Amino acid sequence: MSAPALSKSVRKSLWLPRANVLFVISLVIVAIMVISAIGAPLLAPYDPDFVDLANVLSGPTTAHWLGTDALGRDTLSRMMFGARSSLLGPLLVVVLSTIIGILLGLIAAWRGGWLDAVLARIFDLLFAFPALLLAILAVALFGKGLAAPVAAMSIAYAPFVARLVRSLVITERTRPYVAAYRVQGFSGGWIAMRRVLPNVMPTVGAQSTLNFGYVLADLAALSFIGLGVQAPTADWGAMINESRGALMSGQLLPAMVPAIAVVLVVIAVNIIGEEFSDRIGGQIPS
Amino acid sequence: MNVVKLVAKKLGTLVLTVFAASLLVFFSRSLVPGDPVSFLLRGRKPSPEAVAEITKQFGLDKPMWQQYLNWVGHLFQGDLGRSLQFRQDVTTVLADRLPVTLGLVVMAGAMIAILGLAAGIVAALNRGKTADRAILISMTGLGAIPSFVGAIVLIAVFAVQLGWFPSFGSGDGFVDGIYHLVLPSIALALAFVALVARVTRSSMLDQLEREHVEVATSRGLTRSRVVFRHVLRNAIGPILTVSGVLVAGLLVASSIVEQAFGLAGIGSLLVQSVDRLDFPVVQAIVLLIVIIFVLVNTVVDLLAPLIDPRVAAGAAAR
Numbered sequence: 001m002s003a004p005a006l007s008k009s010v011r012k013s014l015w016l017p018r019a020n021v022l023f024v025i026s027l028v029i030v031a032i033m034v035i036s037a038i039g040a041p042l043l044a045p046y047d048p049d050f051v052d053l054a055n056v057l058s059g060p061t062t063a064h065w066l067g068t069d070a071l072g073r074d075t076l077s078r079m080m081f082g083a084r085s086s087l088l089g090p091l092l093v094v095v096l097s098t099i100i101g102i103l104l105g106l107i108a109a110w111r112g113g114w115l116d117a118v119l120a121r122i123f124d125l126l127f128a129f130p131a132l133l134l135a136i137l138a139v140a141l142f143g144k145g146l147a148a149p150v151a152a153m154s155i156a157y158a159p160f161v162a163r164l165v166r167s168l169v170i171t172e173r174t175r176p177y178v179a180a181y182r183v184q185g186f187s188g189g190w191i192a193m194r195r196v197l198p199n200v201m202p203t204v205g206a207q208s209t210l211n212f213g214y215v216l217a218d219l220a221a222l223s224f225i226g227l228g229v230q231a232p233t234a235d236w237g238a239m240i241n242e243s244r245g246a247l248m249s250g251q252l253l254p255a256m257v258p259a260i261a262v263v264l265v266v267i268a269v270n271i272i273g274e275e276f277s278d279r280i281g282g283q284i285p286s
Numbered sequence: 287m288n289v290v291k292l293v294a295k296k297l298g299t300l301v302l303t304v305f306a307a308s309l310l311v312f313f314s315r316s317l318v319p320g321d322p323v324s325f326l327l328r329g330r331k332p333s334p335e336a337v338a339e340i341t342k343q344f345g346l347d348k349p350m351w352q353q354y355l356n357w358v359g360h361l362f363q364g365d366l367g368r369s370l371q372f373r374q375d376v377t378t379v380l381a382d383r384l385p386v387t388l389g390l391v392v393m394a395g396a397m398i399a400i401l402g403l404a405a406g407i408v409a410a411l412n413r414g415k416t417a418d419r420a421i422l423i424s425m426t427g428l429g430a431i432p433s434f435v436g437a438i439v440l441i442a443v444f445a446v447q448l449g450w451f452p453s454f455g456s457g458d459g460f461v462d463g464i465y466h467l468v469l470p471s472i473a474l475a476l477a478f479v480a481l482v483a484r485v486t487r488s489s490m491l492d493q494l495e496r497e498h499v500e501v502a503t504s505r506g507l508t509r510s511r512v513v514f515r516h517v518l519r520n521a522i523g524p525i526l527t528v529s530g531v532l533v534a535g536l537l538v539a540s541s542i543v544e545q546a547f548g549l550a551g552i553g554s555l556l557v558q559s560v561d562r563l564d565f566p567v568v569q570a571i572v573l574l575i576v577i578i579f580v581l582v583n584t585v586v587d588l589l590a591p592l593i594d595p596r597v598a599a600g601a602a603a604r
Contacts, residue, residue: 121306124299124303125303125306125307125310128303128307128534128576128579128580129307129310129576130534130535130537130538130575130579132538132539133534133538133572133575133576136538136541136556136557136560136568136572137311137314137568137572139560140559140560140563140565140568141314141315141317141318141565142318213430217432218432220432220434221432221433221434221542224434224542224545224546225434225541225542225545225546225557226545226557226561227557227560227561237434240434240435240438244438244441247438247441247442247446248441248446248453250446250447252442255438255442256438256439256442259435259438259439262432262435263430263431263432263435266430266432267426267427267430270430
């Protein structure tokens with residue numbers, strides 16, 4: 001797929017004067033979300049769990065900018081606190097799957113032979129399990145919450161990283177500098193970890209950034225169907241689920257605020273990831 | 287000869303993958319610390335009768351590998367085990383739920399095929415023009431909307447504000463059932479329409495630049511004949527590959543959409559069974575989805591050389 005080319009044509013089609021205006025906007029959105037997540041206890045106007053039954057489904061007021069939900073809890077505060085689990089889950093998955101994927105991909109490419117073949121078989125098997133399905137199976141085994149889905153999705157995403165690393169390292173190891181280090185007597189492991197790995201890292205990082213958006217959507221969906229983060233903890237997916245009653249009675253904000261937060265972060269992260277891979281100049285092999 | 291070899295190889299991979307998946311799904315239970323009886327009876331009263339019943343039903347007193355063989359043997363006879371929450375055969379429970387999920391996936395699939403292909407073709411033929419730009423922007427936006435967000439937006443607009451469609455339940459009878467599936471199938475289709483449109487567009491553009499298209503045009507063929515016989519036919523490979531991957535996505539996403547719209551399908555059954563600690567049903571549905579996914583991808587792989595003889599030629603050359 002020509003993802004980077006696509007983002008370019010979209011950018012051009014928006015008649016933006018400079019190509020990276022969208023990139024800057026995306027960075028700002030992600031920064032705002034990260035700051036609200038980290039600084040939620042200081043920045044949020046209310047306690048996210050403070051129930052005010054005298055003031056339910058209030059709609060936007062000066063006291064509650066984004067209104068209140070069916071229990072009179074402040075939607076803005078819950079959105080800010082919800083950013084914590086909603087962003088932390090995908091972050092953990094991306095970090096873990098990237099580490100596992102790099103190690104396995106490096107081993108497969110560097111050692112080759114039967115080890116490579118066995119790993120390829122295992123990856124093929126895991127590709128047959130969609131990440132969300134593996135996460136649901138993990139919840140069935142280990143119970144609801146964030147831990148089991150995060151572990152399952154890290155395993156589900158690792159093969160994608162591993163396959164990418166493998167293909168990159170296989171091209172990389174034919175380059176003259178690897179032979180030069182070998183001739184000088186450096187060990188294979190040292191060359192792989194200290195010289196080859198840094199060269200493939202940018203492309204891997206770009207792919208992992210793109211993965212972040214998918215994982216965020218999947219984990220939010222899991223909380224939405226009641227298998228992820230549990231009430232009353234504020235989480236974007238769980239908030240949308242809790243606000244379905246309000247939605248049916250015509251009060252849109254409690255459900256729409258977290259929904260828009262999810263979509264904004266997914267789009268922003270996609271744009272950032274594609275910009276990264278554009279700047280590296282390398283294409284992510286499909 | 288080579289075709290036979292190719293088919294045999296694909297089928298071999300299919301059987302191997304399904305076998306490995308069944309191992310993974312079955313033995314996943316042993317990852318949970320503690321004894322299997324208390325795992326299966328979570329949330330239920332562990333009365334001596336219940337313990338005796340579950341031990342007998344799952345053969346828990348036998349070694350693990352014997353339990354597995356027993357399970358697989360029953361699978362081949364169409365027996366998926368017994369549901370703990372319904373006290374019924376899993377097969378019966380699944381059969382009750384199948385029509386809704388089938389209807390949902392078929393309707394969403396039709397929307398994806400028609401809208402995705404149309405958007406991709408129109409965009410490719412108008413490369414760089416307003417139509418292309420409009421399609422690109424809307425598809426990039428659509429692609430970023432998770433199905434559950436799509437679902438609640440559709441409920442808010444078309445069920446609550448406009449009141450055109452129901453927002454909950456599966457409906458009674460065929461026509462009412464279809465009516466109840468309109469919003470869910472749109473929610474399910476959204477992101478996948480974007481995916482198919484993007485792949486169709488780039489695959490078509492790749493073909494449109496080729497010399498054979500120029501030759502066909504210079505021979506005086508009509509535009510539509512060039513597009514459909516010479517461009518689309520050659521561009522179908524990547525589209526087919528994506529449709530294979532898409533099936534798994536559709537099945538898994540249907541559990542979220544069914545849950546959002548309160549549809550009694552297999553997806554919502556999966557969610558409900560996880561919620562009610564009904565592991566035999568979870569096991570059966572997970573394996574079923576994986577088998578369908580692997581099966582569809584094998585069919586796609588086998589279809590590719592039929593539609594595009596170059597793939598078969600390439601395989602033979604190897």
